[in-house]
Amino acid sequence: MRSWLDEMQMSTSVDTASVRAAYEDVRSDSTDTQWAVFKFDGARITCVDTGSDFDKFKEHFSENERAFGYMRIQTGDEMSKRQKFIFITWIGPSVNILQRAKMSTDKAVMKNIVSNFAAELQLDQISEIDLKYFIEELNKAGGANYGTGVREN
Template identity: 60%
Template structure:
């Protein structure tokens, strides 16, 4: 028989150590790393990429993906350079309803590790 099972969202797990290491890398003054991106491998959140240059950061976020980004930005001018750290939640336009709904609880797991930031959410329609 071909029963329709209810689509239950499986619990999310997170690679705490690697994500914390990437976070500290972005924050470090001694590191070239300007950003880190965290994505889902199945129900597991992992650090999928790290790097520099904003363009490369932008390329990380696909239409059918959910992701989190952490990036260091230089604000101000030569006289008063200030660094801002931005935490970004990405939900691509092709992401389904169930995964979209899970984003707030999944985000809480990441924010448990990424503690210093300005926050922004991108829902691209």
């Protein structure tokens, strides 16, 4: 039986097919998929779910695990709407120090596939998994909004 230390010492791999398919699904304009969640199955990262309901996305992150999220969010003002993407690294507050330390290299492995995003966040509190916060971060990354606040009909 392997211990958690044995698993930590194994190099991380990625289920490339499931991760790439989910990534492309979120990026596609022809599907309703707004997000994907990637988690560890031992030392292998795989896509565990995709969807469009933000509450279901949020349910995937718990205090004692590490995960990644990728999300499509519509931003802009009344003058122009655009799709932006955000990459999330989740390290729950109860994750041990060795697993925390390993996330920087695990994130680099993920970014070989999940490579196109306007903002990147590393979160460690459930309260930070908030759609308004994500939109604010994407707006900061996207520069100025030039709208007047009023849409002409």
